[in-house]
Structure formats: structure tokens, C-alpha cells
Amino acid sequence: MSHLIAIDQGTTSTRAIVFDVKLEPISSAQKELRQIYPSPGWVEHDPEEIWSAVVATVREAMSKAGIGAKDVAGIGITNQRETTVLWDRSTGKPIHNAIVWQDRRTADACAALRAAGLEPAVKEKTGLVIDPYFAASKIAWLLDNVSGARSMAERGSLAFGTVDSFLLWRLTGGKIHATDATNASRTLLFNIACGKWDEELATQFAIPMGILPEVRDCAANFGDTSPELFEGSIRICGIAGDQQAATIGQCCFTPGMMKATYGTGCFLLLNTGDELVRSHHRLLSTIAYQLGGQRTYALEGAIFVAGAAVQWLRDGLHLISRSSDADELAKKADPREEVYLVPAFVGLGAPYWDAEARGALLGLTRNSGPAEIAKAALEAVGFQTRDLLEAMHADLPTPTDTVLRVDGGMTASALAMQFVADILNAPVDRPVVMETTSLGAAYLAGYQSGVCADLAGFSASWQLDRRFVPVMDAASRARKWAGWQAAIARVRTRCPH
Numbered sequence: 001m002s003h004l005i006a007i008d009q010g011t012t013s014t015r016a017i018v019f020d021v022k023l024e025p026i027s028s029a030q031k032e033l034r035q036i037y038p039s040p041g042w043v044e045h046d047p048e049e050i051w052s053a054v055v056a057t058v059r060e061a062m063s064k065a066g067i068g069a070k071d072v073a074g075i076g077i078t079n080q081r082e083t084t085v086l087w088d089r090s091t092g093k094p095i096h097n098a099i100v101w102q103d104r105r106t107a108d109a110c111a112a113l114r115a116a117g118l119e120p121a122v123k124e125k126t127g128l129v130i131d132p133y134f135a136a137s138k139i140a141w142l143l144d145n146v147s148g149a150r151s152m153a154e155r156g157s158l159a160f161g162t163v164d165s166f167l168l169w170r171l172t173g174g175k176i177h178a179t180d181a182t183n184a185s186r187t188l189l190f191n192i193a194c195g196k197w198d199e200e201l202a203t204q205f206a207i208p209m210g211i212l213p214e215v216r217d218c219a220a221n222f223g224d225t226s227p228e229l230f231e232g233s234i235r236i237c238g239i240a241g242d243q244q245a246a247t248i249g250q251c252c253f254t255p256g257m258m259k260a261t262y263g264t265g266c267f268l269l270l271n272t273g274d275e276l277v278r279s280h281h282r283l284l285s286t287i288a289y290q291l292g293g294q295r296t297y298a299l300e301g302a303i304f305v306a307g308a309a310v311q312w313l314r315d316g317l318h319l320i321s322r323s324s325d326a327d328e329l330a331k332k333a334d335p336r337e338e339v340y341l342v343p344a345f346v347g348l349g350a351p352y353w354d355a356e357a358r359g360a361l362l363g364l365t366r367n368s369g370p371a372e373i374a375k376a377a378l379e380a381v382g383f384q385t386r387d388l389l390e391a392m393h394a395d396l397p398t399p400t401d402t403v404l405r406v407d408g409g410m411t412a413s414a415l416a417m418q419f420v421a422d423i424l425n426a427p428v429d430r431p432v433v434m435e436t437t438s439l440g441a442a443y444l445a446g447y448q449s450g451v452c453a454d455l456a457g458f459s460a461s462w463q464l465d466r467r468f469v470p471v472m473d474a475a476s477r478a479r480k481w482a483g484w485q486a487a488i489a490r491v492r493t494r495c496p497h
């Protein structure tokens with residue numbers, strides 16, 4: 001029982017990492033995930049592909065580490081949040097592709113609910129805003145658009161889950177239909193103050209309560225894997241949404257500590273302790289983690305496109321052949337050029353919540369080329385991070401940490417991270433273990449199975465790799481910030497309410 005396994009099912013890939021009980025990574029395996037775009041603004045994943053990738057990566061990581069099921073104290077699952085799967089309870093087969101968090105197909109349905117005046121009550125209970133991002137409108141869409149789905153749901157033969165829940169069902173051979181409090185808190189159906197599914201919300205979204213999973217702590221007994229999967233059973237004893245797992249992996253356990261994860265999107269979470277802070281500036285209140293029945297809350301800012309803008313440079317514009325080439329290209333940009341990319345490819349998330357907004361490149365001259373566009377794509381994550389921090393500071397007049405802990409694939413871009421520090425005028429800390437999401441999931445499993453230290457002991461192990469210190473002069477910062485605000489104003493289609 002000397003190892004832990006983290007399954008990190010992300011938007012762009014599925015990873016399995018074997019850690020030892022000191023939480024040092026030992027081996028890993030990864031598989032890219034196919035992105036399916038059936039219509040503009042729609043994004044789907046194939047749940048069967050997700051499932052096979054999970055089994056394959058866990059097997060590969062175990063084999064690389066030279067361990068068997070008996071050597072594993074527990075599995076922790078972490079996942080892209082909000083992505084919605086409905087499956088048939090009798091066969092375990094999904095009735096449709098998963099609708100991904102980025103998908104905008106329910107924008108009109110959400111607008112209608114807002115117009116009907118539902119948002120204040122929804123916000124009060126869930127801490128969220130009514131937006132296609134969250135699971136509820138996606139579930140309703142599936143029930144209304146997949147033939148026979150609603151009657152199956154009413155008969156009790158359909159199950160809903162975010163990706164963690166679907167994987168748990170499959171890993172336990174259909175024995176356990178459960179999720180954790182952090183994933184539940186992203187559905188628009190969960191009352192985060194009392195930690196329960198809300199019947200009134202389910203009725204408002206026309207969702208039968210019987211399809212919802214049971215909600216457990218993040219560190220809990222979630223059941224055992226079917227023995228045939230990994231040549232012996234392994235206990236699943238941790239689950240958290242990927243942004244919450246990163247908050248844990250970054251050891252943001254004290255109120256005021258915050259982290260930003262730059263993957264496909266960017267998600268900034270600020271620990272607010274046992275106080276459920278309600279945002280007045282269009283941020284989300286969410287559950288950071290739930291341990292021993294105790295909820296710790298966070299304020300969250302969610303940006304839909306961060307690393308995805310770099311993917312667009314690579315796959316859409318073919319300006320680079322690998323994401324890691326973005327810095328080299330951007331370094332060639334003429335510093336006198338001020339090009340802005342507003343990467344609202346799937347609308348704008350916090351603090352704008354404008355599902356209809358679309359992207360724009362502004363400030364182009366005859367001299368602007370690939371280098372200036374690449375630089376604008378990297379800078380866009382800095383500007384968006386500042387949008388979130390301005391909203392957080394407005395919500396919380398009490399001082400928060402001035403240091404931002406960062407992680408995720410895009411933190412490999414030194415240019416982007418330096419710009420984040422410059423535009424925030426605050427230090428940015430990148431830890432040694434950049435796989436903080438997996439680390440958080442492994443820690444949960446280790447905490448539950450008793451092989452890892454308590455939160456304080458785990459915090460002491462956090463190690464700095466590099467601090468990015470602001471170097472930009474105040475006048476440039478102010479000019480660029482004003483330029484970004486003007487660019488954002490050009491793409492917005494509605495005012496916040």
C-alpha cells in the first residue's frame with residue numbers, strides 16, 4: 001500500500017499519475033481527447049473514449065511504476081467539471097455524447113430563465129449564475145432532445161453524472177452512483193449553503209431528482225474498482241473537480257490564499273474558509289472542498305479560453321507547430337505594436353457572462369503579423385486574470401494574499417506568466433510540482449486512506465520553482481489595461497445585470 005493513483009480527466013487529455021505516499025510522482029501516462037464540434041459553439045466528448053483512456057492510462061502508469069493493485073492505497077479522481085453525461089442504468093451506456101462545459105447550445109434556454117427572473121434565487125442557493133456553462137441546462141437539453149430520454153428519466157432508468165460520477169459508475173462495475181460536493185456545486189441544482197440537492201431548482205430546470213447521484217465528501221469511501229480492470233480491486237477514496245483539486249494541490253488551505261490554473265481555460269479560486277462569500281461582481285461562490293462533512297468555500301473566477309488560445313494559434317491559424325513554440329514566436333513581436341486578442345471563442349465567462357460574445361483581434365496595423373498575434377494570445381490570459389482579480393478585490397475589501405500561485409499546462413509559457421505578474425503588479429509563484437491537479441486528487445486519496453499527513457503537514461511540502469516578479473512600468477501597465485478594457489467593450493453583447 002505504498003502508492004496512490006490520480007486520474008485526471010481533463011478537457012484536452014486524460015492522465016493517470018502514480019505517486020508514492022510522500023506524494024512524489026513516480027510514473028504517468030496520458031492520452032489526448034478528441035474534441036467534437038457538431039455545430040458552431042457546441043462542444044462534445046465521447047464518454048466511451050474517456051472511459052477507455054482512463055483504463056488504458058491507469059494500466060500504463062501502473063506498469064511503468066512496476067506496481068500491482070495490492071500496492072495502491074487508493075485512487076483519487078479529478079475531472080473537467082460541469083461536463084454532462086447521461087447513461088442508461090441497466091446497460092451503463094451513455095445515451096449521447098457528453099456535453100462539454102464550453103458548450104453554448106443552451107444559451108437561449110438560459111436567457112429565457114434569466115428573463116423569467118429566476119437568477120437571484122438560483123444565485124442565492126447555488127452561488128452560480130444562470131449560464132450554459134453549468135450542468136443543469138445541458139441535462140435539460142439532453143432530456144428534451146434525445147429520443148425517449150425524459151421517459152427513461154421519469155421511470156428511474158437514467159443516471160446523470162459529471163465525468164467523475166460516470167467514471168465512478170464504470171470503475172465500480174455500476175455499483176456506485178455518487179459524486180463529491182465540489183462537482184455537485186457546479187450543476188446549478190445543489191444548495192451550497194446546506195450541501196443538498198434542491199428540489200425546487202430541479203423542478204425549475206425540469207430535471208427529475210431520481211437521476212442525480214449521491215453526494216459525498218471529497219475524501220470518502222467511493223467503493224472499489226472491479227477486480228478485472230487492474231488485476232485486483234483498488235479503493236477509490238478521493239474525488240474533486242479539477243479546479244478544486246488544484247486548489248488542494250496548491251495547498252490554498254487558509255482564507256485569502258488563491259491559485260490560478262491555466263489549462264484549456266483559466267480558473268482562479270480564492271479560499272474564503274467556512275464563510276460563504278457572495279459575490280456582487282459576477283464571480284461564483286463555490287465549494288473548495290468538503291472534508292469530514294465540513295465545507296470550505298471559495299470565490300471563483302472562470303475564464304473559458306486560456307491555453308485554448310494557444311491551441312488556436314497552432315491548430316486554427318497554423319502559426320506554430322507546438323504549443324511550446326508560442327513564446328519564441330511572441331518574442332519576435334514589435335514592442336511598439338499593441339494588438340489585443342479577445343479570445344471569446346465560446347463567449348465570455350466571469351465577470352462578463354456573455355454567452356453570445358465572440359472573439360476579436362484589435363489594434364492591427366500593416367506591420368502586425370504572426371508574432372504580434374501570438375503575443376496578444378499570451379497576453380490575453382494576463383488581462384483576463386486581472387479582470388477576475390479586480391472583481392475579487394471589489395468583493396472582498398479585506399486584504400487577500402498578494403501572491404498568486406499558478407499551475408496548469410500554460411504556466412510553461414514564461415512570457416505569459418511574466419505578463420500576468422506585470423499586468424497584476426503582483427508576484428506569481430509557480431510550484432515545483434506543476435501537476436497540482438493530480439497532486440490534489442492523490443492527496444485526497446492518501447488523506448482518506450490514512451497514508452498522508454493532515455492539511456498542515458501537506459502544506460509544509462509545497463515548494464516554489466520560480467517566482468515571476470513584476471517589472472513593467474506603471475504607465476505601460478495603465479495604457480495596456482485601458483487598451484484591454486476598450487477591446488472587451490467592443491465584443492460584449494449585453495450588460496451585466
Ligand SMILES: Nc1ncnc2c1ncn2[C@@H]1O[C@H](COP(=O)(O)OP(=O)(O)O)[C@@H](O)[C@H]1O
Binds near residue numbers: 306308310410412
Ligand atoms: N509552453 C506552452 N506555452 C503556452 N501554452 C501551453 C504550453 N504548453 C501547453 N500549453 C497550453 O496548455 C493547455 C494544456 O494544459 P493542461 O493543463 O494540460 O489542460 P487541460 O487540463 O485543460 O487538459 C493547452 O491549451 C496548451 O495549448
Ligand SMILES: O=P(O)(O)OC[C@H](O)CO
Binds near residue numbers: 011012242243
Ligand atoms: O479541463 P480543464 O483543466 O480545462 O478544466 C475545466 C474546468 O473544470 C471547467 O470548469
